[in-house]
Amino acid sequence: MICPDMEVKLNEYVDGTLPAAERALVAAHVAGCAGCRAAVAELQALLAAAGALPKSIPPRRDLWGGIAVRLGQRATGNVQRAFWTGALAAAAVFAIVVGTSRLLPPSTALHRPAGQGWAAVTADYEQSAAELVATLAMERGRLRPETVALVERNLRIIDAAIRESRAALERDPGNAELRQLFAAAYRQKVELLRWATRVATSS
Amino acid sequence: MASDPTDLIHRAQQGDQAAFEALYRQHVGRVYALCLRLTSDPAQAEELTQDAFVRAWQRLASFRGESALGSWLYRLTVNVVFLHLRGARRRSLRVLTTDDPSALERPAGGEGESDGPAVALDLERAVAGLPPGARQVFVLHDVEGYRHEEIARLTGVAVGTSKAQLFRARRLLREALNR
Numbered sequence A: 001m002i003c004p005d006m007e008v009k010l011n012e013y014v015d016g017t018l019p020a021a022e023r024a025l026v027a028a029h030v031a032g033c034a035g036c037r038a039a040v041a042e043l044q045a046l047l048a049a050a051g052a053l054p055k056s057i058p059p060r061r062d063l064w065g066g067i068a069v070r071l072g073q074r075a076t077g078n079v080q081r082a083f084w085t086g087a088l089a090a091a092a093v094f095a096i097v098v099g100t101s102r103l104l105p106p107s108t109a110l111h112r113p114a115g116q117g118w119a120a121v122t123a124d125y126e127q128s129a130a131e132l133v134a135t136l137a138m139e140r141g142r143l144r145p146e147t148v149a150l151v152e153r154n155l156r157i158i159d160a161a162i163r164e165s166r167a168a169l170e171r172d173p174g175n176a177e178l179r180q181l182f183a184a185a186y187r188q189k190v191e192l193l194r195w196a197t198r199v200a201t202s203s
Numbered sequence B: 001m002a003s004d005p006t007d008l009i010h011r012a013q014q015g016d017q018a019a020f021e022a023l024y025r026q027h028v029g030r031v032y033a034l035c036l037r038l039t040s041d042p043a044q045a046e047e048l049t050q051d052a053f054v055r056a057w058q059r060l061a062s063f064r065g066e067s068a069l070g071s072w073l074y075r076l077t078v079n080v081v082f083l084h085l086r087g088a089r090r091r092s093l094r095v096l097t098t099d100d101p102s103a104l105e106r107p108a109g110g111e112g113e114s115d116g117p118a119v120a121l122d123l124e125r126a127v128a129g130l131p132p133g134a135r136q137v138f139v140l141h142d143v144e145g146y147r148h149e150e151i152a153r154l155t156g157v158a159v160g161t162s163k164a165q166l167f168r169a170r171r172l173l174r175e176a177l178n179r
């Protein structure tokens, strides 16, 4: 048993935070008191064990997906190239085409690098949507059932619009209005998925 | 990871998400371990780990490199965890505060006693079973190596409270491990 009133002193003793004179007094007491000596040994063993606990524990699942979808929300005036990877990359292209950008500041729309063709843009949208669908599938357990139902109902409507505009574009690939329709539908899809994922990961 | 960490940090500060993902892969284990031990709740620890990395991304420009990225990130993580816990405490006042100080002495996770001595010997489990305030200070001081002054600043408790919680945690752990 620890002597009454020695607990704090013994803790500070093993922590090495006692002034020298006090430290010597405690050391002398511990040398002559089996109970406090045992307590010091236990404390030292506990500190050693605590310090030896693994510093790193892998999470049970990969958490990057849920992080990546939220990185685009960074509030910054300084828009960088990589900012536009993923969902926003495609949206940026169409912000120029559509001309009504809610997704990015107007000044940046004029300055995006050229050279991304229609196919690359479509692929970008599809990849973003697919990644978001996958993330949402992982996180959907955190959404209320009504929210899941709402998201799914809206996704069905948007997917139908995407299918129709894609089919129309295959018949008339040069039609700018059709491209706008297609882009608007896909942007809606990406926005809806981003919203749902954000709600799921922050709930 | 072959990439130079300074280069990764610089690229991530420029907005390169792939570089940030590489930094995430390097540090996620420590961030998650910290969140897990502070909360004793894997699902909450996963959310807080994600919150911490999102916050780190948002604040990366303010990282000037005086300290290692790791220590900056882990401090930020502790901040995220305690901001969350304070919010949670406000939302469920009755659950986490008590007018009965002896209630704090009873380890929270005591249901699994029938598992036998293996449980008592497992320091990790014993830590998880500590009352929250004692557990958090123990994790920060004895596992992570923070000083009481830093703990007080990070968690919003007084230095004396931090010490009292630490000594209480050690007493409860010695009891649990001796059982």
Ligand SMILES: [Zn+2]
Residues within 6 Å of the ligand: A002, A003, A006, A029, A033, A034, A035, A036, A037
């Ligand atoms: Zn004694």
